[in-house]
Amino acid sequence: AAALSTDNANVGILPADDADAGILSKDNGNAATLSANALNIGALPGITQPGRLPSLRVVGQLSQSYIVTEGSEGMYLVDQHAAHERILLERMVAALKARAPISQILLTPIQFELAPREVEAIEEHLQQLEHIGFALEILEHSTLSITAVPNVLIKQMNARSLHELIADLTAPEHVGHSETWEEHALANVACKAAIKANYFLTVSEMREMIEQLGQTNAPFSCCHGRPTMVHFSLSALEREFGRR
Known part of the structure; x- marks a missing residue:
């Protein structure tokens, strides 16, 4: 069983009271604030066999x-x-898949x-980039102009992070492997678009995220294979408190 640490006892837990069920408007220093549907979580068409996430x-x-x-x-x-990345x-x-x-x-x-x-790398990947939602053009003096992005990115992007993502x-290493490239590309787009650590969420937003995570096919891992959650069983908690 995983040991529970009290080294960071000052981190605090936001209580889940209904008074905090509104929509977040504070920025927290992120590229964009959360608003209605801020998590970019909509219906998940085509998900017919969601993973077995327990009722939480x-x-x-x-x-x-x-x-x-x-x-x-x-x-x-x-x-x-x-x-959020998995969703x-x-x-x-x-x-x-639904086009x-x-x-x-x-x-x-x-x-x-x-x-x-x-410039050369983007020219080689131009059609693939357009397929996943980018609209871009190389102008004079090797200037890249991006006029559209995958819609999940719209609230998170700035020129620097977009340049890093395109690079x-x-x-x-991804040239010539279209299927592998698409998997890699979508995973990295999702990673860029997902909310980060140190970002305040309201209770309603947390509930929405848990609900939508339960509708995915692989709710227990992110795009890169990391776990989305850690489980502390009741028996493990009882042992930690000397009840067993």
Whole structure:
């Protein structure tokens, strides 16, 4: 059983009272604030056999990074970034399979200069990038102009992070492997778009995330194989408190 540490007793747990069930409007220093449907969690079309996530009740938020929940088998700490990442990945995969629109047009194009090797890499991946929701064009002086992005990114993107993402998606090791590339690309887009640690969530947002995580096909791992949650069984907790 995992040992419970009290080294960081000051992190605090946000209690799950209904008074806090409104929509978050504070920024917390993130690229965009949360608002209605802020988690970009919609219906998950095509999900016919969701994973067997137990029925969980939200207790609160730990260190603005983990959702504390309880179920019939004990306590579950849910990594909010990993959980959101899994939800967004399956949402994009389902949309692509259904040939549903996944792009969001930008009001103002995002532009930045490219190194010569980046120009060549983007040209090689242009059709693949467009397939997953990007609309982009290489202008004079090796300037990349992006006019649309996958819709899950719309609230999280800035020029620097978008440049980093494009560079990763067009890295040489992914040339010539379209299926593997798409899996890698969607996983990285989901990772960029997902909320991060140290981000306050309201009770209603936490409940929504747990509900939608339960509708995914693989609720216990993120896109990169990390666990979305850690389980502390009742028997393990009883041992920690000397009850067994």
